Amino acid sequence: MSWFACPKVGCVRRAPAFGIAVAALVFSGASAAGDETAADTVLRNGYVYTVDPHDSVAQALAIRAGRIVYVGSNEGVKPYVGPATQVQDLQGRMVMPGLIDGHMHPLGGGAARMGCSLDAAPLTTSQFLERIQSCLDASKDQEPAAWLQVSGWCRQVMRPPGTDADAATLAALKTDRPIAVASTDGRTLVANRRALEVAGISKATPDVPDGRIVRDRDGNPTGVFEDGGQRALTAVFPVPSRTDRLKMARAALAAMREQGITSFLDAATSPSSLSAFSAVYKAGELTARAYFAPVIDAKDAAEPAEVVAALRITKALYDTGPLAPAPALTVRNAKIFMDGLLQPPAQTAALFAPYRVDKGRPGAPKWVDGDRTGAPFFAADVLNPLMVALGEAGFEPHIHATGDRAVHQALDAVEVMRNALPDADVRAAIAHAELVDPADYDRFARLDAIPVMSFQWARPGPNSIDGTRDYLGPVRFAHLEPEGSLYAAHARIAYGSDWPVDKLDEWSAIQAGVTRTGDPALGKRYAGRLNSEKPLPRAFALRAITLNAAYELHQDAQTGSLETGKLADLIVLDRNVLKVPPEDIAITRVLMTVVGGSTVYRAAGF
Numbered sequence: 001m002s003w004f005a006c007p008k009v010g011c012v013r014r015a016p017a018f019g020i021a022v023a024a025l026v027f028s029g030a031s032a033a034g035d036e037t038a039a040d041t042v043l044r045n046g047y048v049y050t051v052d053p054h055d056s057v058a059q060a061l062a063i064r065a066g067r068i069v070y071v072g073s074n075e076g077v078k079p080y081v082g083p084a085t086q087v088q089d090l091q092g093r094m095v096m097p098g099l100i101d102g103h104m105h106p107l108g109g110g111a112a113r114m115g116c117s118l119d120a121a122p123l124t125t126s127q128f129l130e131r132i133q134s135c136l137d138a139s140k141d142q143e144p145a146a147w148l149q150v151s152g153w154c155r156q157v158m159r160p161p162g163t164d165a166d167a168a169t170l171a172a173l174k175t176d177r178p179i180a181v182a183s184t185d186g187r188t189l190v191a192n193r194r195a196l197e198v199a200g201i202s203k204a205t206p207d208v209p210d211g212r213i214v215r216d217r218d219g220n221p222t223g224v225f226e227d228g229g230q231r232a233l234t235a236v237f238p239v240p241s242r243t244d245r246l247k248m249a250r251a252a253l254a255a256m257r258e259q260g261i262t263s264f265l266d267a268a269t270s271p272s273s274l275s276a277f278s279a280v281y282k283a284g285e286l287t288a289r290a291y292f293a294p295v296i297d298a299k300d301a302a303e304p305a306e307v308v309a310a311l312r313i314t315k316a317l318y319d320t321g322p323l324a325p326a327p328a329l330t331v332r333n334a335k336i337f338m339d340g341l342l343q344p345p346a347q348t349a350a351l352f353a354p355y356r357v358d359k360g361r362p363g364a365p366k367w368v369d370g371d372r373t374g375a376p377f378f379a380a381d382v383l384n385p386l387m388v389a390l391g392e393a394g395f396e397p398h399i400h401a402t403g404d405r406a407v408h409q410a411l412d413a414v415e416v417m418r419n420a421l422p423d424a425d426v427r428a429a430i431a432h433a434e435l436v437d438p439a440d441y442d443r444f445a446r447l448d449a450i451p452v453m454s455f456q457w458a459r460p461g462p463n464s465i466d467g468t469r470d471y472l473g474p475v476r477f478a479h480l481e482p483e484g485s486l487y488a489a490h491a492r493i494a495y496g497s498d499w500p501v502d503k504l505d506e507w508s509a510i511q512a513g514v515t516r517t518g519d520p521a522l523g524k525r526y527a528g529r530l531n532s533e534k535p536l537p538r539a540f541a542l543r544a545i546t547l548n549a550a551y552e553l554h555q556d557a558q559t560g561s562l563e564t565g566k567l568a569d570l571i572v573l574d575r576n577v578l579k580v581p582p583e584d585i586a587i588t589r590v591l592m593t594v595v596g597g598s599t600v601y602r603a604a605g606f
C-alpha cells in the first residue's frame with residue numbers, strides 16, 4: 001500500500017538528501033513551470049516536509065488560487081515568482097501539512113477555552129479552590145445568581161492521590177453563586193450547596209438507574225453526581241444562547257489556528273454545534289475545514305432507513321459541497337457509540353473478560369476477577385445492517401469503541417459492510433481502541449478500518465495507570481493504548497485529540513506518541529513508559545495527524561500532504577520536529593497557519 005511506503009523514521013530524507021527528494025518532486029510536480037502564470041505566494045529556503053509517499057523533503061513551494069502548484073527546490077520555484085507574488089524566506093524553518101484532528105468536540109472545547117477551566121491539571125484542594133475563586137473574582141458582576149460552570153476538572157489527578165471534592169469543599173469559596181464543576185471525562189459533576197438549592201436537589205431526590213447521586217450516611221446528596229445522576233443538575237443549567245454558541249465556535253477556531261489545525265472532525269455533533277459553525281462559516285470566519293459526525297441514537301438504530309433519512313436532511317441543511325480552497329462544512333460521518341470508558345467509576349467500556357476488583361484490605365490489595373464486563377451499546381444484529389445502510393448511502397461510520405469486545409464487534413460490523421459493499425470507498429473509523437484483542441490487530445489493515453488514537457493517553461498518569469492497571473491486570477495492561485502493535489500490523493492510524501477531554505495540545509500529543517512517557521513533574525509513580533507497547537516512529541506520528549487523518553475524513557486526495565495540485569493547507573514551525581530531541585516536540589510553536597492558500601494565523605513577530 002503506497003501510504004505505507006515509508007514507515008520508518010530512518011528513511012525520512014534529511015537536509016543533505018535535498019537533491020534526491022527534489023528531483024523526485026520536480027518529476028511529479030509542475031511541468032513547464034515557465035509557462036505557468038505567477039504564483040500568489042512562494043515559500044522558499046525552508047525544510048518542506050511533504051508527507052508524500054516517500055516523506056520527501058523539499059526547499060520551496062508555490063501556491064496559486066489556494067492550491068499548491070510547485071514543490072521543489074529554491075532554483076525550481078523561481079519561475080513562479082512574478083511581480084505580485086509574495087515571497088517569504090523561511091530561513092530554514094520547517095513547513096509541513098496542516099494538522100488534521102480526526103476526533104474532537106470543538107464546541108465544548110471552545111466553551112472550555114472561554115469559560116472557567118481547570119485545564120485537567122493535577123491540583124491540590126487549595127489550588128482547586130484558588131483557581132475557581134479567581135474565576136469568581138473575575139466575574140463579580142455575575143453575583144449572586146448567575147451559574148459558574150467550571151470545566152476541565154481531572155478528578156483522578158487531584159493531589160495527593162485519593163483527594164476528591166464535594167459541596168463541602170466548594171463551601172470554602174467566597175460567593176453566593178451556584179457552581180458546577182465538570183470532570184474532563186464528562187462522568188462527574190460537583191455542585192455547591194447553592195446549586196443544589198437552585199436545582200431543588202435534596203434527600204428526597206430519587207436515585208437513577210444509570211448513575212449515582214452520591215449521598216452521605218444520612219442520605220443527603222454530597223454534591224457529587226456521576227453518570228446519569230448528573231441529569232438532576234444539568235436539567236437546570238442555563239442553555240447557552242445563540243450568541244454564546246457562536247463565541248464558543250470562534251474560540252475553538254482560534255485555538256485550532258494557533259495549534260496549526262487546518263481540518264477537524266466534530267466527533268459527536270449536536271444540532272447546536274452545526275448551527276454555530278454554519279453561522280461562523282456564513283460570516284466568512286471559518287478558518288479550518290469542518291467535518292461533522294451526528295450521533296446515531298441506539299434507540300433509533302434498528303430503523304437504518306430512518307437513520308439515513310435523518311442524516312440526509314442534516315447534510316442537505318449544512319453540507320457545503322465539494323472541497324474548495326476556502327474552508328467549509330462537510331456532513332459525511334455518522335457517530336456510533338459502541339461502549340463507554342475503561343476507568344472507574346464508569347467502567348462502561350465493553351470487555352471480553354471482567355474488570356478486576358480489589359477484595360483485599362487497605363495495604364494488602366487482592367485483585368480478582370469481578371462480575372462486570374461492560375456491554376456493547378449495540379447488538380450485532382442492529383449494528384451490522386446499520387453499517388451497510390450507512391455505507392450504501394455514502395455516510396462514513398465513526399465508531400467509539402474503547403474496550404476489546406466493543407472493538408471486536410465494531411470490526412465485525414466493518415467486515416459485514418465490506419462484504420456487502422465490496423466496491424464502496426467507505427472510510428470506517430474506530431475511535432479510541434484503547435484495548436484491542438491481539439487477534440484483532442491485523443484486521444484493521446485488512447478491513448481498512450482506521451484506528452483514531454489519542455496519543456496522549458499512552459502517557460503514564462493517574463488516568464492511564466491508576467484508572468486501569470489493576471482493574472485490567474498485567475496481561476491486558478501490557479497492551480493498553482496499542483499504537484505500537486497496530487503500527488506493526490500496518491494499521492492506518494489517525495490522530496484525534498478528543499478535546500476537551502484533554503486540553504488541546506497537539507504537539508504534546510505527538511511527543512507522547514513517539515515517547516509514551518509522561519510528565520516528570522508527576523513523580524516516580526508515573527515515570528518511564530506506560531507499558532511494553534512500542535512508541536511510534538516520528539515520521540509515522542506526523543503522518544497520523546496529517547495524511548492518515550485526511551484519509552479518515554475522505555479528503556486525502558486534496559489535503560494531508562504537500563503535493564502539486566493539493567489544497568495549500570500548511571504550517572510553518574519554530575523548530576524541525578523531525579530533528580529536535582523528542583522531549584522538545586511538545587514545546588513546538590506554530591509560526592504560521594495557512595488554509596487553502598490564505599494565512600489564517602501568524603505568530604507575533606513572525
Ligand SMILES: [Zn+2]
Pocket residue numbers: 103104105267498
Ligand atoms: Zn470523543
